[in-house]
Structures are given as C-alpha cells and as structure tokens.
Amino acid sequence: MKIVIAPDKFKGSLSAVEAAQAIxxxxxxxxxxxxxDEIPMADGGEGTVDALVTATRGTFRTVAVTGPLGQTLDARFGLSGDGRSAFLEMAAASGLVLVPESQRDPTLTTTRGTGDLILAALDQGVDRIVLGIGGSATNDGGAGMAQAIGFRLLDVDGRDLPPGGGALVRLDQIDSTNRDPRLDHVELAVACDVTNPLCGPQGASAVYGPQKGANSSMVEQLDRNLAWLAEVIARDLGRSVADQPGAGAAGGLGAGLVAFAGGTLQPGVDLISRTIGLADRLKDADLCLTAEGSLDEQTAHGKTIAGVARSAAEYGCPVLALAGSIQPGAEALLDQGLSAYFSLCDRPMSLEDAIAHAASLLERASEQAVRAFLAGRGRA
Structure with a gap:
C-alpha cells in the first residue's frame, strides 16, 4: 500500500519536514x-526552500546580503540535487521577522537583499530560480531588488535613490544599462499566493502596509509612490504592471520582479507542486495525508492543503487532512477533492500546549486517521 505524506509546516512548532516525519x-x-513517500510542502512562504531542497535531494548555500534595514546579514538559499534550479525565499533577506517591531517602517525598508539572493543564485549557473515572496518587511515595489541586479533609479539630478518606498516619490528615470544580462537566460518563477494589484484599496500599501508599521498617512504616501513607480516602469521599460494580479504581493515586489527581472507570478502551491513532481508521485498512491496548523475559509484559496487535494483528486486518490485548528469555512475544502479532515487535539488544551506537543499529537492523529481509512476498506 502506497501512502503519500504531503504536509505544510505548523508555524511556531514543526517544519514541513518534521511534520512529514511525525505523520x-x-x-x-x-x-x-x-x-x-514523504513530500514536505509549502505555498511560497516560510519553509519553501526547505521543502524544495528536501524534495529534490538538494543542498543549501549561505550568502551575505543586505537586510531590510541596510544591515549585512547571512541568508540561506537552496540548490536542487541536479544543480539546475535555485530556491529562494525573500523573507530570508527582506523579511518582517528581520526587523524589530520598534523599527518597522516600510518607507525605509528595502528589498535589496532579495536582489542579492538572485545574484547569488545566478553565480551558481542555474537555469531556473524559484522565489517565494511571502513574509516581507518592505513596500518599495522591488526598487531595492532592482538596484541590486544592476538598475539605477535616478532622481531629477541624476542621483541614485536611497532605500525604501518613501524615496520613490523622487524617482525621475530608470536606467537599465547595467542590468545583469544573465537574467535573460534564466527562468524566474515567483511563488505568489495573493492576487492583490499594486495600488488602490486592495493594493500592497493599503492591505499589507499596516502590519509592516505603516500608519494611515504612510499608507497614502506609499500607495502614491507605487503608482508613480508603475508609471515610470511603463514609460522607461515598456511594462504594464499596476493592475496585474499579484503585483501587490510583498509590498509590490511582485510587480518589481515582473518589470525588472522578467519574473512570472504563479500560485505558490501549484508552482511548488510542479517543481517537486507531486502529481507523478500521486498517480499510483492509495492514500494521501496532508496537514497544516489551521484549516479555515482561506485554506481553500491557494493554500497547501487545497493544492494537494486538487492534485490527488485528478487521480482519484483519497486525501485526509490533519490540522491543529479547524475553523468555520474549512468545509469548502471538501468540494476541492479533500475526503475528510481531523483535528490533532485529542483533549482540551491551550494553544501553548498544542504547540509544545505538536509532533506527538500529529503522530497519534495520523495513526487514527489511517486506521479509520483501513477500516473503511475492510483492512483494519
């Protein structure tokens, strides 16, 4: 009997690799x-590099990059086992977790370190880069990233703009003369699990700016600046990005990766599923187990469990989901190929208790879920 195990991480307690081992x-x-067949999963956020390196039997690399506040820090990325693909997370270089709460100011934070990661991947001679862009601290439209890969963003006096989304108001010209030519020979696939446009009420600044430290006046300023950046990109680079779904991801980095680096924005779980060959590994499976920390109405919209369930449904493979918390709206997953879902919590407990014992709870829940499945098939 073949069973595919394809969980996401349990944030704050288990990585996807650890979750797969417990299951x-x-x-x-x-x-x-x-x-x-253990297949740690991700949807483009934290854990993406670990999942892809594990699935492809790859290796990790560490490189010095520019952090979101301009500090130098070490960031890790991955290479596939065959050395042809690089796996990056923007959060490793430009993530919110890298900025102390008292210093969060998206008018100043930069994506330059994400550009440093892209250059490090190019130095490895890869054919393909998979970049997850969840968890950003930035709202600069990818301006810092663009500067790292060779663009000059100039003010009216021909001076380079300083870091941060606040400086974009002074942008006068984009000079692409020194853009790294290696970008023309590499596929850049961007794992993006949101569809927000660059600007407006559903744009990067309005929706995500406050969690990065922006007050209402900053949100208005940043939104205007991103709109202006899009105008200059259209004029100087001939790319229209303002209304592209996902352009507002990661503080507008989605738009910047398309405009400056030739990236393509793709639903995260679908991109990662293709990269690790999930469909092929489900073809002859008798059962699939997936898991993540919480199931709710958002899980059905591009999260890992929904993607795994859709892939398995194509082959008629039953899928059971395990979760620490099951919220209203989780039942929508049953219309996307999920067979059933189960809670890890086998007794009344606090969140802290559940996090502390996540591995043993997941182990016991997976055992009982499989016993129920086997009983239904008359094989218990």
Missing part, C-alpha cells in the same frame, strides 16, 4: 507494511 511514524503504527 510517517503514525502511519507505520497503523500500517507497518505501507510504502511511504
């Missing part, structure tokens, strides 16, 4: 003879 232990308690 595997539970499955083997219920079905010792099972053949297991």
């Amino acid at each position: 595997a232990r539970g499955v083997l308690h219920a079905c010792p003879q099972a053949s297991l």
Whole structure:
C-alpha cells in the first residue's frame, strides 16, 4: 500500500519536514507494511526552500546580503540535487521577522537583499530560480531588488535613490544599462499566493502596509509612490504592471520582479507542486495525508492543503487532512477533492500546549486517521 505524506509546516512548532516525519511514524503504527513517500510542502512562504531542497535531494548555500534595514546579514538559499534550479525565499533577506517591531517602517525598508539572493543564485549557473515572496518587511515595489541586479533609479539630478518606498516619490528615470544580462537566460518563477494589484484599496500599501508599521498617512504616501513607480516602469521599460494580479504581493515586489527581472507570478502551491513532481508521485498512491496548523475559509484559496487535494483528486486518490485548528469555512475544502479532515487535539488544551506537543499529537492523529481509512476498506 502506497501512502503519500504531503504536509505544510505548523508555524511556531514543526517544519514541513518534521511534520512529514511525525505523520510517517503514525502511519507505520497503523500500517507497518505501507510504502511511504514523504513530500514536505509549502505555498511560497516560510519553509519553501526547505521543502524544495528536501524534495529534490538538494543542498543549501549561505550568502551575505543586505537586510531590510541596510544591515549585512547571512541568508540561506537552496540548490536542487541536479544543480539546475535555485530556491529562494525573500523573507530570508527582506523579511518582517528581520526587523524589530520598534523599527518597522516600510518607507525605509528595502528589498535589496532579495536582489542579492538572485545574484547569488545566478553565480551558481542555474537555469531556473524559484522565489517565494511571502513574509516581507518592505513596500518599495522591488526598487531595492532592482538596484541590486544592476538598475539605477535616478532622481531629477541624476542621483541614485536611497532605500525604501518613501524615496520613490523622487524617482525621475530608470536606467537599465547595467542590468545583469544573465537574467535573460534564466527562468524566474515567483511563488505568489495573493492576487492583490499594486495600488488602490486592495493594493500592497493599503492591505499589507499596516502590519509592516505603516500608519494611515504612510499608507497614502506609499500607495502614491507605487503608482508613480508603475508609471515610470511603463514609460522607461515598456511594462504594464499596476493592475496585474499579484503585483501587490510583498509590498509590490511582485510587480518589481515582473518589470525588472522578467519574473512570472504563479500560485505558490501549484508552482511548488510542479517543481517537486507531486502529481507523478500521486498517480499510483492509495492514500494521501496532508496537514497544516489551521484549516479555515482561506485554506481553500491557494493554500497547501487545497493544492494537494486538487492534485490527488485528478487521480482519484483519497486525501485526509490533519490540522491543529479547524475553523468555520474549512468545509469548502471538501468540494476541492479533500475526503475528510481531523483535528490533532485529542483533549482540551491551550494553544501553548498544542504547540509544545505538536509532533506527538500529529503522530497519534495520523495513526487514527489511517486506521479509520483501513477500516473503511475492510483492512483494519
């Protein structure tokens, strides 16, 4: 009996790799003879590099980059086992977790470190870059990233703009003379799990600016600046990005990657599923187990469990989901190929208790879910 195990991380407690290992232990308690295929998953946010390196039997690299506040820090990225693909997370270089709460100011934070990561990947001679852009601290439209890969963003006096989304009001010209030519020979696939446009009420600044430290006047300023950046991009680079779905992701980095680096924005879980060959690994599976910290109405809109369920449904493979919390709206997943979902919590407990014992709870829940599945097939 073949069982595919394809969980996402449990934020604050288990990585996707650790979650897969816990599920595997539970499955083997219920079905010792099972053949297991562990596939740690992600949707473009934290854990993307770990999942892709694990799935492709790759390796990790560490490089010095410019942090969101201009500090130098070490950021990790991955290479596939065959060395042809690089896996990056913008959060490793430009993430909100890298900025102390008291210093969060998206008028100043920069994506330059994400550009440094792209250059490091190009130095490895790869053919393809997969870049997850969740968890950003920035709202600069990818301006810092653009400067790192060779663009000059100039004011009316021909001076380079300083870091941050606040400086974009002074942008007068984009000079692409020194853009790194290696970008023309590499596929840049951007894992993006939101569809926000660059500007407006649903844009980068209005929706995500406050969580990065922006007050109402900053939000208005940043929104105007991103709109102006889009105008200059259209004039100087001939690319229209303002209304592209996903352009507002990561403080407008989605737009910047398209305009400056030739990237394509793709739903994160679908991109990652293709990269690791999830569909091929589900073709002959008898059962798939997936998991993440919480199921709710948002899970059905591009999150890992929804993507895994859709892939498995194409082959008629039953999919069981395990979650620490099951919220209203989770039932929408049943219309996307999910067979059933189960809570990890087998007794009343606090959130802290659930996080502390996540591995053992996941192990026990997976065992019981598989026993129920086998009983239904008359094989218990």
